[in-house]
Each structure stands twice: as C-alpha cells, then as structure tokens.
Amino acid sequence: MAKLRKYLVVTRISLQNVIAYRSSALGGLLFYSLFIFVFFNLWRAIYKGGEVTGYSLTQMIWYLCITELVVFGCRSGVYNQMNDDVKSGSIAYQLNRPYHYVMFQFFNALGNMVFNLVIYGILAIILGLIMAGPIPGFSFASLPFALISVFLGIIINFFFMITLGLTAFRLEENFAFYLIYQKLVFMLGMFIPVEFLPKWLQSIALYLPFSYVAWAPARLVVAFSWDLFWQVIPVQLVWALVSILMSLGMYSYGVKGIQAHGG
C-alpha cells in the first residue's frame, strides 16, 4: 500500500502540472476537432456514395470520436520520453531512485491521461452531438462497461509504447518500429472499423492487439452488446497483461546493458 501511495503522489503531481499548464492542450484540442471535422466530411461523402455495412453514419461519427479519444486524446509522450532518457543516458540518474522506472513512467503519465480523457471526452461529446446527434439506441447503463474497455485499450497502448521506447536500449534507431505500430493501430481500428476489413484480415486482426486499442472500446460505446463485451474484454485483459510483461521484460533486459561513465 505504501508503495502504491508514492506512485499516486507522482500521479497527483503530474495532474497538478498538466492543469497548471492547461493552455498547452489547446493545440491538441484544435487538431482533434480538425480530424473529426475532416473525417465527418469524408464519411458523409462515403455514405452518400453507397451503403456501408455494420454502421450507420451517426454511429460511424461517434465511432471516430471515441477512437480518436482513446488514441489521440490519451497520448502521453511516453515513447519519446523513454527514447530520450535511454539515448541521452539520463536514465542512469533514475536507476538509483526509490521507484521502479517503468511504474514511475506509467503513474507520471496517468495524470496527463486523466486530464486528457476529461477534456477530450467533453469535446468528443460536444462534436459528436453537433455533427451526428445522439447515438441511436444508446443506453447510459452500458456506459460503465464500455469504459472498462476504454481503460484497457489505453493500458495496452501505453505499455506497448513503453516497450517500443525501451527498444532504444538495444537498437540504434527505433523510430520505424514506432511508426509501424502506430499505423497498425490506425488501420486495424482507429480509422477503419474491423468489420470493414476483408474477411481474411478480420480473422487475423482479432488475434492481434492493435484492434483492441481503439476498435473494441469504440464498438462497445456505439453498439453495446453483452456478447461483444464478453468476446473482447478477456482478450483485452490478456493483451494488457502481455504488454505490461513485455515492457517490464524489455526494461530489465535493457538495463543490464547500461554502461555508466560518470558525468
């Protein structure tokens, strides 16, 4: 409990920090609005061209609001932070501090993510209502269950980002891996719902973690069903666990290779 308390203090401080510098979120909010506006126009044009299976236009706009909220709104900069810490060597100063480096990064980013989730969440609701109106058949009773999926999506994304950032321990240049991961998340859920993919790709995507970052939570918000809930939550739990273990494994593997030369 005492261990957790110190990490919660880290979260509280980072939350206070991000609230103090709240104006820096303005750029992100503008871009979020721009993306939703552009995609609203795009999908409106697509729906004008013909029927799209599985989603109505209203559901599609809300789907985008949620996927952008999960991926865009909860950006924590942790990949860049870890990359910089490892490449610049400043990670050496953090090794002898009384916390686990990976856990510190998580709880430090948590403050930022909570703040983002609130302000981007409010913006998502406003934009969704203005552009698409209420979600047909939406029930507030199912929202807490969908939020569990949102939370797990954020965890999966966050710890994969940490793992990628920590590859800098062993690789000279790891930016390409970051781009590939990011685009897999975009293409297997964030921009395109899994239902739109060709059948052969759908069956592969459902075994991979990328769709569980954005697709699963967004689908549960716009078209909740208990069948889907029990289908995706166990898989999300497994991938969350895998991502956490991978980040911890990558950290302990990388730390063994550190050579400190004073300074």
Place this chain on the structure above:
Amino acid sequence: MHKHVVRAMNVFRLIGLYFKVNLASALEYRASFLLQAFGMALNNCSFVFFWYIAFSQIGGRIGGYDFNDVMFIWALCSSAFGASHILFANMNSITRIIVSGELDTFLLQPKDVLVSLLCSKTSLTAWGDFLYGFILMALTHGGDAQAWSMFLLGIAIGGLLMTAISVTAHTMTFYLGDASLIGSMALEFVINFCIYPEGIYRGVVRVLMLSVIPASFIVHIPLKLARHFSPGLLLLLLTVSAAYCCFAYVFFYRGLKRYESGNLIIARM
C-alpha cells in the same frame, strides 16, 4: 532584369550547396538514414490501405475522386512535403531560433537570411516521403505523361507553398512574441485539407482552400490539370503560388525589422 537573374541564380546555387552538405552529413549515418526513410514510406503506405478499404466498401467515387485521383493527391502531397523538408527542414524551427536569439548567427552571414535559415537543416524521414510519392505514381499512373508532368511541376509548387505557409506562420513570432503553436500547426492543418478529395467539403471551407489554406493550389488544381489540361488554370496556379511565396518572403523581412538581438554567443558547427 539581369541583376535579378543573377540574384536568383545565386540563391539556387546556395540551396544546392546546402543540399550537398546536408546530404553528405546524412549519409554519414547510412543505416539510420535508410531505416528512417523506409519507415516513413511504410507509414505512408498504410493510407493506401485505408483508401482501398474505403473504395471497396462503396465502389465508384468519393467526393468526386476515384481511387487513382486520391493516389495522385497523396503522391503529390507526400513528395512536395518531402522535397520541402529535404531542402528547407529548418522551417519547423524558425520560432525557436528567433526566441532563443540564434537568429543572430544567420544575420551575420553574407547571403540571404531566410534562405540560409531554411536550408541549414535537412530531414532524413523526408526522403521517405519524397520517394514514396514517386513509387505511388509509378504504380498507379504508369507512363501517363500528362499526370507525371503535373506531378513534377506540382512537387516544385507544392514544396514552395508548404514552405511559405510554415514561414508565414512562424514569422508571427516577430509580432506575437511566441507563435510556436501556430507555427507547429499551420502546415499540418493545410496538409489535412490536401489528402482528402476536395469534393467532400462544401461552402466556406472550399473558399478557404482557395485562399487562406492554399490546399487547392498544392494538390487539387494540379490534379485537375493532370486530368484536363487548361493553360488558363496553369497560369492561375503559377500566379497565385508565386504571389503566396512572395508574400511569405516579404512578411518575413518585415517581421525581421522588429527583431532585437539578445547578444547570444553561439557557434555553428
């Protein structure tokens, strides 16, 4: 007239020299260079997939564009962005350079300040963007000479327009004190209007795309010319683009008069 031609030649020679030095520097780290360029090209490929899915959902056209039209604007936008960032990557750092006082170093140089400032840095990932456009064009347009000629001309025009947008936005720092937010967002903002069919937008947005946000001049008008060539439209494209770039150039030098040195002492390696 002769004086202006000589001056223009000097500017091109300076850009060429900066390019050679920057490329030599990038090639010192070949593995990193290739990995970053490859990563960016792969990154861009994912959008082809998005459009493939979108078109396969409905078939036909989206916002008046077919699949090949979308690939043309993507290829052009990517290569123009790549070209501008290979040659003028420092455009993204103008605000930081002004605010930190590093601009003093460029003021002391015997060449055009804006050109020296823009050219003194290159981007490795921009090579991936640049080459990606050519690959995409080769795959989707094969030997279509009209499309290729508008693509090549569009790279020059689009690259200069993108640079002008960035310069204009960062120049606001001379007036506002710190325009880093506007500077970092301006180009991305415009690009968002370049990579989707023009027809998905209506009314005011379409007017903005032909004025404040010159997205139409970067990709959409070159596409129209590639499909149905019209000398009048080409003349309009060249005139407006030149006017936009001249405005950015003059705006920067007007702003520069407001700059006050902080006497920062630095050395450029």
